[in-house]
Amino acid sequence: MNIVVCIKQTFDTEAxxxxxxxxxxxxxxxxxxINPYDEFALExxxxxxxKFGGEVTVVSMGTSRAQEALRTxxxxxxxxxxxxxxxxxxxxxxxMVAEALAKAVEPLKADIILAGRVAIDDGSAxxxxxxxxxxxIPSVSSVLKLESDGSTxxxxxxxxxxxxxxxxxxxxxxxxxxxxNEPRYxxxxxxxxxxxKELNTFALSDLGLLSSQVSARFSIEKYALPLPRQGxxxxxxxxxEAARELARLLREEAKxx
Numbered sequence: 001m002n003i004v005v006c007i008k009q010t011f012d013t014e015a016x017x018x019x020x021x022x023x024x025x026x027x028x029x030x031x032x033x034i035n036p037y038d039e040f041a042l043e044x045x046x047x048x049x050x051k052f053g054g055e056v057t058v059v060s061m062g063t064s065r066a067q068e069a070l071r072t073x074x075x076x077x078x079x080x081x082x083x084x085x086x087x088x089x090x091x092x093x094x095x096m097v098a099e100a101l102a103k104a105v106e107p108l109k110a111d112i113i114l115a116g117r118v119a120i121d122d123g124s125a126x127x128x129x130x131x132x133x134x135x136x137i138p139s140v141s142s143v144l145k146l147e148s149d150g151s152t153x154x155x156x157x158x159x160x161x162x163x164x165x166x167x168x169x170x171x172x173x174x175x176x177x178x179x180x181n182e183p184r185y186x187x188x189x190x191x192x193x194x195x196x197k198e199l200n201t202f203a204l205s206d207l208g209l210l211s212s213q214v215s216a217r218f219s220i221e222k223y224a225l226p227l228p229r230q231g232x233x234x235x236x237x238x239x240x241e242a243a244r245e246l247a248r249l250l251r252e253e254a255k256x257x
Contacts, residue, residue: 001054001150004110005045005078006101006128007038009062009069010121023222034069037116039183040176044146045114046077047181052150055079057108061089061097067199074194075186081199088204088211096214098130103207106135112153113173117142125175132173139173140166144180 011017012031020026034042045056058073060066061084070081084100092100105113113135115128125141132139144163145156154167158177186194204211233249235242251257 001048001052001148002109002111003045003048003054003056004105004108004113005038005042005056005058005073006105006113006115006131007042007058007060007069007073008035008116008119008121009033009060009066010035010119013120017225019223019225023224025223032065032068034072035116035119035121037118037120037176037178039116040178040180041114041116041174042073042076042078043181043183044174044176045112046184048112048146048148049077049079052148054111057082057110059084059101059104061085061092061100064201067201070199071194072186074197074199075190076184077190078197080197083199083201084204084207085201086204086211088214091216091219092214093216093218094124094126094130095217097127098134099214100204100207100209101127101131102134103209104202105131111150111170112148113137113171115173115175117175117177128173128175135171135173137171137173138168139175140168141175142177143174144177146174146180 009032012033013036015030018026042058049056056078057080058070058078059082060070063085066083070083074081082104084104089096089100113131118125129139129141140155140157142158143155144158147154148170152167152169153172154165155174156163156165204214235245237245247257
């Protein structure tokens, strides 16, 4: 079975977010990790390979630093890695990422494409389903259980208030939800082997794309940290007077009435 796993390198969940004066995120000194939801996808891909044979190719997009995440994925058990890195993708939106990923993934002739349900940095949950649309194949999101016989797959995925079972023909895209599995840690032997595994880096031109073909559809002007939470207010007095004062505050200050 030919399996492709798309991963993203994100800030460590424990990282302190610092903004520059221009409203940009300062990444200096910040520890970067594989997006946690992508780790579930990667583990599922490795388990499918162990069951059916074949190989796992892990694909990412980013700067040269993203090679760290790819080497970690290789140490966990992936066989090959592909990094898409190009200055034109520095401010890429979800549409641009999906376009570039599709060009890199399509020649791999994957039976199953896996990715995390969402990235913890932007929370958009768009790239994987956009990729499926671009490739013209079905997708199932927020998967909690995945079974396959090699030609079809049965996925249990999360919906509002419960779960749903869907059967789809392969190839298909699946996004992993927390609970799908328990990602393994890279072993010492795996880390040593990862250094010798294939890792190819492609620019947009290598994928047959021009920067003019993948211009962003939207851009983020600046980021802002949330305002500090204020302490609660205690309204004194008898119940009738306190209720009247509370109604006034909700109407005149909070403006929710």
